[in-house]
Amino acid sequence: MLQIANGKSTVVYFLLSGWLCLSKTSLAGDRQIIDFLLPGNLFDPGSGDEIMASTDVSALTDARMAVIRRDVWLQYLANHRSAQDLGSRLAAAGYARIAERLLRIGKGNAETRIAYAICELGLRANRHGLVTGQKFHLPLTQQVLGDFVGLSSVHVSRTIGRLVRRGVLSYGDHMDIVIHDVETLAELAEIDPHDLQAEITTLAGRSRIAAAATDGARRLTAR
Amino acid sequence: MLQIANGKSTVVYFLLSGWLCLSKTSLAGDRQIIDFLLPGNLFDPGSGDEIMASTDVSALTDARMAVIRRDVWLQYLANHRSAQDLGSRLAAAGYARIAERLLRIGKGNAETRIAYAICELGLRANRHGLVTGQKFHLPLTQQVLGDFVGLSSVHVSRTIGRLVRRGVLSYGDHMDIVIHDVETLAELAEIDPHDLQAEITTLAGRSRIAAAATDGARRLTAR
DNA sequence: CGAACGGTTGATTAGCCTCAACAACCGTGG
DNA sequence: CCACGGTTGTTGAGGCTAATCAACCGTTCG
Numbered sequence: 251m252l253q254i255a256n257g258k259s260t261v262v263y264f265l266l267s268g269w270l271c272l273s274k275t276s277l278a279g280d281r282q283i284i285d286f287l288l289p290g291n292l293f294d295p296g297s298g299d300e301i302m303a304s305t306d307v308s309a310l311t312d313a314r315m316a317v318i319r320r321d322v323w324l325q326y327l328a329n330h331r332s333a334q335d336l337g338s339r340l341a342a343a344g345y346a347r348i349a350e351r352l353l354r355i356g357k358g359n360a361e362t363r364i365a366y367a368i369c370e371l372g373l374r375a376n377r378h379g380l381v382t383g384q385k386f387h388l389p390l391t392q393q394v395l396g397d398f399v400g401l402s403s404v405h406v407s408r409t410i411g412r413l414v415r416r417g418v419l420s421y422g423d424h425m426d427i428v429i430h431d432v433e434t435l436a437e438l439a440e441i442d443p444h445d446l447q448a449e450i451t452t453l454a455g456r457s458r459i460a461a462a463a464t465d466g467a468r469r470l471t472a473r
Numbered sequence: 474m475l476q477i478a479n480g481k482s483t484v485v486y487f488l489l490s491g492w493l494c495l496s497k498t499s500l501a502g503d504r505q506i507i508d509f510l511l512p513g514n515l516f517d518p519g520s521g522d523e524i525m526a527s528t529d530v531s532a533l534t535d536a537r538m539a540v541i542r543r544d545v546w547l548q549y550l551a552n553h554r555s556a557q558d559l560g561s562r563l564a565a566a567g568y569a570r571i572a573e574r575l576l577r578i579g580k581g582n583a584e585t586r587i588a589y590a591i592c593e594l595g596l597r598a599n600r601h602g603l604v605t606g607q608k609f610h611l612p613l614t615q616q617v618l619g620d621f622v623g624l625s626s627v628h629v630s631r632t633i634g635r636l637v638r639r640g641v642l643s644y645g646d647h648m649d650i651v652i653h654d655v656e657t658l659a660e661l662a663e664i665d666p667h668d669l670q671a672e673i674t675t676l677a678g679r680s681r682i683a684a685a686a687t688d689g690a691r692r693l694t695a696r
Numbered sequence: 697c698g699a700a701c702g703g704t705t706g707a708t709t710a711g712c713c714t715c716a717a718c719a720a721c722c723g724t725g726g
Numbered sequence: 727c728c729a730c731g732g733t734t735g736t737t738g739a740g741g742c743t744a745a746t747c748a749a750c751c752g753t754t755c756g
């Protein structure tokens with residue numbers, strides 16, 4: 251596990267493959283996952299200085315990252331308006347994700363939180379959409395999912411079990427998920443169907459951007 | 474109340490005085506406050522497009538904002554490295570705030586949430602510190618505070634009442650708060666004393682930056 | 697003056713946590 | 727080959743926290 255130092259980091263990371271997670275741990279010892287990082291996401295430890303408590307980064311799977319010198323990255327942003335856009339878009343998307351989840355965690359019950367997490371991660375895991383019959387894999391344990399949505403692993407198990415018994419979805423070991431009824435799932439997640447559709451189209455569009463960014467990141471890689 | 478549109482906004486706002494709040498409302502009708510905006514904070518509706526559901530902005534007090542044309546702002550950022558730093562710092566600080574609060578809401582009990590909110594808002598309200606004997610005013614109702622930390626207003630009342638009875642703090646009408654015992658308050662908030670001290674110093678340092686930024690924002694104001 | 701709002705308090709209920717036991721599945725090593 | 731510990735998930739029982747419903751008070755405001 252990599253602890254984010256308080257000092258200035260001289261590099262930024264661009265995730266090429268694998269899943270990472272950003273988490274915080276309370277003084278009481280409880281862990282809260284702030285966000286997951288998926289391929290195409292940028293991670294800038296330097297922007298994390300000045301924050302109150304530190305954040306941990308850990309890998310959920312094997313992962314490959316492009317390490318980019320910070321000055322090179324900033325220079326690149328300054329010179330390329332489109333890249334500057336990309337940077338702020340990635341940041342805004344991260345903020346939007348966490349805000350949306352905050353709403354579910356602050357006001358939603360266990361079903362809402364779990365359903366929303368599955369929708370969010372399912373959408374991000376395969377950048378194409380989220381439809382009935384779709385199968386995907388999330389490299390998470392129920393413990394990790396609980397730390398993500400603020401539930402105990404026991405209650406995660408019960409809640410998912412209820413969803414399975416109701417026929418909304420089924421899942422095999424290690425979070426191999428098959429969605430049987432997207433409408434119900436989205437409804438439980440309190441996602442506006444219109445928003446869901448909008449998110450699907452923007453996500454699909456973003457995979458092109460991500461592909462281009464990945465190429466760029468490779469070129470900028472520090473040696 | 475201003476609903477953030479999905480289309481591109483052509484301006485950004487720099488808050489000169491007053492308190493605003495950003496909130497989301499679930500389909501079930503529950504409101505979650507994402508963050509408060511205080512003087513010196515920047516608000517960029519344009520970076521909010523592509524997000525799943527929209528965000529509302531409402532004013533808690535009378536407020537004055539500098540309205541800056543978006544292209545002017547971006548140009549300014551591109552030309553001034555220090556301003557670029559400022560922009561990313563403000564964004565990072567916003568992200569850090571919400572992440573830190575997510576930890577409390579996801580894993581903390583009512584006392585922790587309330588104590589943390591009072592610490593966070595107290596620190597931001599007067600940019601100098603947070604010490605025993607300090608008095609400050611938060612322009613919030615208990616209902617708003619509840620929407621902020623994910624509790625019902627009834628439970629907010631009970632929890633604050635308990636803190637008052639224990640002698641940790643006292644407060645008059647409309648959230649005039651006097652802190653009697655910072656150590657205990659910080660402990661309940663699960664704030665590492667070391668982090669608290671660090672936050673106080675950076676906040677103090679930031680007031681200079683904010684003052685400079687406010688001047689800059691006034692000059693950039695669109696007519 | 698009545699109406700609306702913010703806050704307090706009581707009683708009851710529901711949801712989630714905790715503890716605990718157990719099953720299934722790994723990889724390891726005898 | 728099987729025994730073993732470790733991890734993950736499932737299920738049950740009980741307890742506690744916070745939500746809900748409701749009544750009430752004080753203040754403000756039309």
